[in-house]
Amino acid sequence: MIPRKISVAKKKTPQEDGTTEEKIKQAARKVFIRKGFAATRTRDIAEEAGLNLALLNYYFRSKEKLFDLIMLENMQQFMLGMKDIFNNESSTLNVKVIDFVANYINLLKSQPDLPLFILHELKANPQKFVENVGVKKVLFESHFFKQINEATKGKIDSFQLVINMMALTVFPFIACPLLKSIGNLKQNQFDELMEERKVMIPRWINSMLKIK
Amino acid sequence: MIPRKISVAKKKTPQEDGTTEEKIKQAARKVFIRKGFAATRTRDIAEEAGLNLALLNYYFRSKEKLFDLIMLENMQQFMLGMKDIFNNESSTLNVKVIDFVANYINLLKSQPDLPLFILHELKANPQKFVENVGVKKVLFESHFFKQINEATKGKIDSFQLVINMMALTVFPFIACPLLKSIGNLKQNQFDELMEERKVMIPRWINSMLKIK
DNA sequence: GTCTATAATTCGATAGAC
DNA sequence: GTCTATCGAATTATAGAC
Numbered sequence A, B: 001m002i003p004r005k006i007s008v009a010k011k012k013t014p015q016e017d018g019t020t021e022e023k024i025k026q027a028a029r030k031v032f033i034r035k036g037f038a039a040t041r042t043r044d045i046a047e048e049a050g051l052n053l054a055l056l057n058y059y060f061r062s063k064e065k066l067f068d069l070i071m072l073e074n075m076q077q078f079m080l081g082m083k084d085i086f087n088n089e090s091s092t093l094n095v096k097v098i099d100f101v102a103n104y105i106n107l108l109k110s111q112p113d114l115p116l117f118i119l120h121e122l123k124a125n126p127q128k129f130v131e132n133v134g135v136k137k138v139l140f141e142s143h144f145f146k147q148i149n150e151a152t153k154g155k156i157d158s159f160q161l162v163i164n165m166m167a168l169t170v171f172p173f174i175a176c177p178l179l180k181s182i183g184n185l186k187q188n189q190f191d192e193l194m195e196e197r198k199v200m201i202p203r204w205i206n207s208m209l210k211i212k
Numbered sequence C: 001g002t003c004t005a006t007a008a009t010t011c012g013a014t015a016g017a018c
Numbered sequence D: 001g002t003c004t005a006t007c008g009a010a011t012t013a014t015a016g017a018c
Helices: A020-039 A042-049 A053-060 A063-086 A093-110 A114-124 A126-133 A143-152 A158-174 A176-183 A187-209 B020-039 B042-049 B053-060 B063-086 B093-110 B114-124 B126-133 B143-152 B158-174 B176-182 B187-209
Strands: none
Touching: A020 A042, A020 A053, A020 A063, A020 A114, A020 B020, A020 B114, A042 A053, A053 A063, A063 A093, A063 A114, A063 A126, A063 A143, A093 A114, A093 A143, A093 A158, A093 A187, A114 A126, A114 A158, A114 B020, A114 B114, A114 B176, A126 B176, A143 A158, A143 A187, A158 A176, A158 A187, A158 B158, A158 B187, A176 A187, A176 B114, A176 B126, A187 B158, A187 B187, B020 B042, B020 B053, B020 B063, B020 B114, B042 B053, B053 B063, B063 B093, B063 B114, B063 B126, B063 B143, B093 B114, B093 B143, B093 B158, B093 B187, B114 B126, B114 B158, B143 B158, B143 B187, B158 B176, B158 B187, B176 B187
């Protein structure tokens, strides 16, 4: 059989025309993120897209190739925010923290399943995606890291602080069902809590920076 | 076909005799936690146990029933530590935090995949397991919560603080592959970082409590 | 490009011998 | 209780008509 061309990165406008290819990608994105790779059936994606199963293979050759595409895009999206904020040379440390937290909480309110999806698939297949993270050393040489070191005179490992910032911001969304259960929260109450965290997390981080 | 009895909670010694049933459970535990329900094949479990596929169904009737058993046990194990520590009436707030962090980091060093597994399966099937959490209101009426309220005079929502404590403790293990990648860490360096956190997290939590 | 129908494979579960 | 062999359903992928 003649291998069909896979069209990729065609430089279209972001939120996309109603191309069949794009419809499939959008549907795949939705279903993969909700259920993960293994639990997703190609039929689910086809149905979600309102299209036929055969078209998936026509455009993307296989479930796995489609998944890899989606996964890569999601990881890049997830990492993008960090890079931009951390390397902004004209903002203060405090503003960077505020920006980071607000940006990610906004992102996660619209896509709550994203981090669990990424981290689960990353663990399932570390060697495959971990190279594509695309931040790496950029983080360690960032303006943000220098500012932390200045502010704390090296008292806190900058990396640990970034872990803390990510943990405080992202973890509640990963543990959402658990937290809703033990806190007896409805979705809007959970959202409320996350809004509070948007202002609290920067204060908490700030208090860590001040530890002698 | 005659339904066979499923033996459950037989009151054996904890880490168990070499019963076939127990071998299967141990193997299932290992494979399910590593790969999740959907990606696990019953054949994997049988192979891991060094036994035949048919025995799984003989002892546990189905993949799903076996999974539910494992899942329930894991959730209980994961929640147990909290309950005990939070309700200890004779320890100070600070000691409770120290105990919580040390206990969980020790647990997670020996079972790093546990939280991602639980949270992923909980999201995949919220209505099924969420009732069995077994903490619920116990947490809100705990000695721990009262101590937080006293210490901060209600300045911090106790629930938010517990979220923070869990986030700072658990998140690094959930994000382990990502953190190892962006930090260029080997496993022993990662473990080192977690050891540092054992002493740092209580300090960070403490600094949050002191915010005016 | 898009569809229907189906091939090929995988996987959970069971029958039946021992 | 344990095994081998196999059934049947589900699922990915493809062939071929339009």
